[in-house]
Amino acid sequence: MTVRKPLMAGNWKMNLNHLEAIAHTQKLAFALNDKDFDRVEVAVLPPFTDLRSVQTLVDGDKLRITYGGQDLSAYDGGAYTGEISGAMLAKLGCTFVTIGHSERRQYHREDDDVVNAKVHAAYRHSLTPILCLGEGLDVRRQGEQVAFSLAQLDGALRKVTAEQVASIVIAYEPVWAIGTGEVATPDDAQEVCGALRTRLAELYDAQVAAGVRILYGGSVKGDNIAGIMAQPDVDGALIGGASLDPGEFVKICRFGELSN
Numbered sequence: 001m002t003v004r005k006p007l008m009a010g011n012w013k014m015n016l017n018h019l020e021a022i023a024h025t026q027k028l029a030f031a032l033n034d035k036d037f038d039r040v041e042v043a044v045l046p047p048f049t050d051l052r053s054v055q056t057l058v059d060g061d062k063l064r065i066t067y068g069g070q071d072l073s074a075y076d077g078g079a080y081t082g083e084i085s086g087a088m089l090a091k092l093g094c095t096f097v098t099i100g101h102s103e104r105r106q107y108h109r110e111d112d113d114v115v116n117a118k119v120h121a122a123y124r125h126s127l128t129p130i131l132c133l134g135e136g137l138d139v140r141r142q143g144e145q146v147a148f149s150l151a152q153l154d155g156a157l158r159k160v161t162a163e164q165v166a167s168i169v170i171a172y173e174p175v176w177a178i179g180t181g182e183v184a185t186p187d188d189a190q191e192v193c194g195a196l197r198t199r200l201a202e203l204y205d206a207q208v209a210a211g212v213r214i215l216y217g218g219s220v221k222g223d224n225i226a227g228i229m230a231q232p233d234v235d236g237a238l239i240g241g242a243s244l245d246p247g248e249f250v251k252i253c254r255f256g257e258l259s260n
């Protein structure tokens, strides 16, 4: 049986400057212990301007926290003002890069082709994509959440090999639950996460699908994570707002328990 180590990834979005990032990461490092890290992978996804600060702390103090970027360019270098390449993230020691977050899709008009190009860019630089997908409220009201999410998955994985996809992380984030306080029920999360895993088995094979970590994201807090983590196809969470509060984030990393 494949064992998937749970991943709790804190997406800071456009919050915390590089000094605040240092204080924040130190608080996490102080609160989390080896027992936590043995049980769960803890990642932070700071703004680009914070990555060097986080890298310095993680390397200097040998922290077991992993980190990554919130986006990357589809291109590897050149005249792309304002962009950050996969090579730059890799050089900063990033493990992960978030791709296709609904806020990128909505505010930067990133469609499945752009998301797919970014997934390939991540793999060119040995970064692990955290591929975000999920339906909006209109789609949910029509009951089309599974078909919609699977179509986004298909689009993002075009020409991605089985070897590459084995390391991917997928984050199912229903847009109506992001930052709204309206968390999907554990059954809602399982319905789509289970369908995503079945689709991976169809696109690749059952063994590959069984090894992929699928996260839920959308208003995750310390008091609702336990039910979500009890679902068989949910392997962790992508956490926005609550990841900005170290105490709350640590509680999530412990699946709602206050301490070990």
Ligand SMILES: O=C[C@H](O)COP(=O)(O)O
Pocket (backbone or CB within 6 Å): 011, 101, 173, 177, 178, 179, 180, 181, 217, 218, 219, 220, 238, 239, 240, 241, 242
């Ligand atoms: O990337 C994280 C998601 O957008 C969830 O954000 P949230 O936890 O603030 O709802």
